[in-house]
Amino acid sequence: MGLEEHPGYFGMTSRGVMAIHADWPAYPLEHGWETAVVTLGSFPQQTEFEVVDDIDQCALLLAPRYGRYGNPYDERSYHCAIWHEGLVDAHERGLVAGVQPLTRREHEKRRRDQLRQHLLGLDQRGSLPRHDCDVLDRLGEMVDGQWVPVSLPLLETYDDYVDPNDEPRDWLGVVPGHMISLTDDGWNALDAIWAKGLEIPQRAQARIQPLIDSGMYDTAVRELGVIIESRIRSLTGSAEYGIRLVDGFFQGSATQSLLNTGAKILRSELRTAFKFVRNEFAHNVIDLPRPRAMSLIGRMCHALAELEEFGNGSDDAA
Structure with a gap:
């Protein structure tokens, strides 16, 4: 499959040619905090969003208030997608609630914790054989009929900076027990964005x-x-x-x-x-x-x- 045939291929964007490794029911319109605010503001006030997928520093969000189905990717639901940087920037401007900026390593650790909880849930239902080791150590895949173990990289390899205090927190996290939403200031900013950019076709x-x-x-x-x-x-x-x-x-x-x-x-x-x-x-x-x-x-x-x-x-x- 060529790059242009990939379901997550955007072609030319403001950041050059882009593609993500995801076949989603929605994709981000563009980059930047203004796009993040406009995207969330396409839904009514008080709408809350949960992250249902997160790939290549882009998050797929679901508004469960308007329909939740067995498959979180069901196209009957109402989704939107936003780049990490846009949500984090909007959060730092006080326009988005529920966001917790993370370092790359913190984001990976949280992702693994979520995967671990999912696999432990399968264990509790008896879907996996029980072992004393970390459930993540039992990851693998079938290749030509043979089970091949898959080892995750050490978390230390996700430290991109010599001084951890200098590492940017530009990866998306969600405050535990919360969902993502626009703040009152976010709604005011939305009105200003649309008024400033109004062009009648x-x-x-x-x-x-x-x-x-x-x-x-x-x-x-x-x-x-x-x-x-x-x-x-x-x-x-x-x-x-x-x-x-x-x-x-x-x-x-x-x-x-x-x-x-x-x-x-x-x-x-x-x-x-x-x-x-x-x-x-x-x-x-x-x-x-x-x-x-x-x-x-x-x-x-x-x-x-x-x-x-x-x-x-x-x-x-x-």
Whole structure:
């Protein structure tokens, strides 16, 4: 399999060509603390996230409040993915709660402790033969029908610095007994990020700008949802609506031209926009203070812009 065929291949990012060794239901949009805040802020306030996987300094997060299934990777759940550095930086700015920055060695030790607890759980159910040694010393794999032991590197090999006090704490940990969430300052920062970066796509300008100018913010959000929905229907020919329309979009042939990561990033963007924004405003009149309104409008404009970028490529290809 070539690098470009790997499910975790991103192609060119702001940090160069990137790939991670993971086939996940969601991938990170970009690097940086602002992306971490925007990603967590794609869900409603008070949403808490748990880390369900952690590979190549990137974490897959699950919002269990919106569905938990037997498989933590089930695509019916609501996931997001964020790079360690973004979450740690956002935490140090007071924007994210539940994060505990770790050194590389501390992160590896915690990972092994979690693996040990998992294996001990299998022991207690009688799924593994009992031994007096550390359960991690019994790791191995089957190769050509033979059991081959696998030895983990010594933890000392994860010390990258001569002076441990100089080693950066840029690996993600979670405070024991807590989950990851945006703080109040994080939500304020989110509003500022979206307001600063607001760009109304050309397709929506004639409809949305007059609504903003007249202070009809909830109508602007509602109209953006309609425009996004209409655009997906034009790309698919589907008569569905809401989340069923989004899910059908990614189950059909319309998105086959996207990289696996690109399709899943767009899918996450549209699913959260529909479930947490479009659905709320589609049937309700809501008075919004301007900062929150501009944030929601910016959020929906970004979703539309991402869809437009894909749609324009599809139109060109056709």
